[in-house]
Amino acid sequence: MIKPRKRMGYDGVVVAAPASTPYERYSTETAHWWIAKALRQSIKAAGLTPRDIDGFSVASFSLFPDTAVGLTQHLGLVPRWLDHIPQGGASGPSALRRAARAVQCGDASVVACVAGDTNHVDSFRRMLSSFSRFAQDASYPYGSGGPNACFALLTDYYMREFGVSREDFGRICVTQRDNALRNExxxxxxxxxxxxxxxxxxxxxxxxLFDCVMPVAGAEAFLVMREEDAVAAGIPYAHISATIERHNAFPEDPIQMRGGWAMDIEEFYGMAGHGPESVDLLQTYDDYPVIVMMQMEDLGFCAKGEAARFIADKDLTVSGDFPHNTSGGQLSAGQAGAAGGFIGLVEAIRQVTGTAGATQVANAKRALVSGFGVINYDRGVCTSAALLEGAS
Amino acid sequence: MVTPLQKPPKKNPQLRTRVPTLPSHYRSRSALFMAAAAAEGRFMLQVCAEPDCESVQYPARDACACCLSDRLVWQDVSPRGNLIATSTVRTSTNTYFRERTPWRLGTVHLDIGPSVMCHLHSELVVGDEVQLINRLDKSGQSVLLALPLERAQLQEDDMQLRELTCDPKFRRILITDARNPNAYALAKSLLEAGATTVFVGEAESWRPYPDRAKLESLQGVELVSLDVTDTSSVQELAGEFGGKVDILINNARFVRPGGIQGRGDVGFAMDEMQVNYFGMMRLAQAFAPAMTGRSADGVNSAVAWVNVLSVYSLVNNPGFGSFSASNAAAHSLSQCLRAEMAASGVRVVNVYCGPTEDEWHQPLPPPKVPAGTLARELVKALQAGLEDVYVGDIAKDIRRKFMESPKVLEKEMTSLETL
Structure with missing residues (x-):
């Protein structure tokens, strides 16, 4: 057994230039088009040009037959560091932590992280039927309900196990809608x-219906760079206090009731030097409200099975005592494919840098962002999380 | 609760017949081993062959998820488990399921380890102990369905189960050869299983045969004129009855002992091919189009095409060498038919039969397959939703040896002692 060593911090590395395209229910454009749109916005916000970008990280489901490689030529980028992150809803924090190490070690100076997907009229159905080998072999043939059916089974189990009601889930969806009304x-x-x-x-x-996200087209982006370069550019930025990532955690659990966060939270908060009580706002991955509850529990905001009661005592809106998914999350803003794994992170950067506009939480300093992705068969395989702290 | 199946009303010819749709047929190659098991109704999963591991895998893998060994062996394993979660799909992205919603599914935690997502028999609720069956769905691929441990009332009427089976209940069946000594037993078993009508094809009706009176005495049997060696006879019957055949059982057979040198000419061989090979082809050309067009036609949709073959279609039996060869040709053709009918969901069922209890096998020692056994096994296979059925001890023996090594079996069958 090899013991993990204490991890290095992300000193000298910052995240900046959050960019989001407006989402569209159906688009005739391609993923390339959407990604370019968000990327351009992010680079511009930092006062840079595409040639300044020497690191490039992409998350997308609908680039086929291209990958990040094809995108470099398509978009005219000349990176010396390239990453393609197929982690769906976990891709935000995962892209961030890879890019941060690359910048910290000097393998790249500015890494543009972007996630985006298009949504053609028939693309959701097509994607589901060939999503993964296990899904194709062992879940899609059973009613072809897609992720709705897989999460319905988890939700059914969770509700019985912990005596949770639909109203409890409803609180999450209703408050996120309140938040979304502030997000144009x-x-x-x-x-x-x-x-x-x-x-x-x-x-x-x-x-x-309102437990489900609406598939849309759109893209989200941010930059990871050296602190000194962000200062020189005169742009707002945030520090990265801690990150974690875990895949296929607890494979022995007969049905998913917890995610990889539960394996790693000690290290997570240890690295940050503070616990969940010091967090000003939480951005969870909200493909379904049951997963939001799982994250609140596994990230230590409450004990396992307690999330419904925890939520009942809190106000989850932008102006509440526990601001959560302040841009409305995917449930109300829409799920733009892999950009669903970025939406919380991009919003969190805005929040802790005081640039969130209408959704701004007063005095937001610290944000916790968590990601959850890829129903490979019967459960979400990828989990990730990051703690951001605004630079004062 | 199972909703009892209702006898379908007479078809309204003015209404459009629904075009068949299918559940998703995409599978990895490894998952096809489950389909092969499903063809025989077996519940098999991969088990790691490393002695210190032995973990059971699901879904199908290429390496052990416990120790990374590639020594994964498909084994019959316990199908029992606990139903720990259920859902009812009301919105599906797949047309087949869209047309059949609400569709229930569940998560079963198997006693042997893995959790599986599966179809659900309508009797089941969360917390039930269940047993899984592995069957082919309309796409021809393997799916798992959870059943109650104890037989439910009207168990076979369950909608999800009936989608996986070819149950004769309320269906109309064509048996192609009234003169085959198994025709009466087949018709009787099918009627007992709830078939609405059994059409039995009769060639040269002026020529008497022993079972005619018995056949005619069966309520629900209708003798029709059919000679599988005569293209126009086959086409004529298909023109008249093609749209009423829900299950076709091709039992037409020409059998004579002998191989190559014992016969002075190719006369019998041509007869064998005329009936056993070209007969199947004529029937398929005439009846398959109507059947494939009616595979989603309600309670009595067209559902199965059954070939009664000799198990010596798999390996030549020199004592009946030429007959074996004609059956090998028919067997190969059945695979082509399977591929051609796949898009409709009509199942091609092959019944591999050992030597039968009849005049042409009279000098052979037992065991031989009595007509009643063949009929019983065939009907059971339709009810169970199987694709490959081996009837009789000899057929089962040949199957085992064929699966183990076709070449060793050939050596055994062609050794000097055999003749």
Missing amino acids: NAVMKKPLTMDAYLAGREISDPIT
């Missing part, structure tokens, strides 16, 4: 009441 890019524009949530169309029991 969100696809959902109308308020959501608890009654409307509970009356939502049945999708895959016990999951109903």
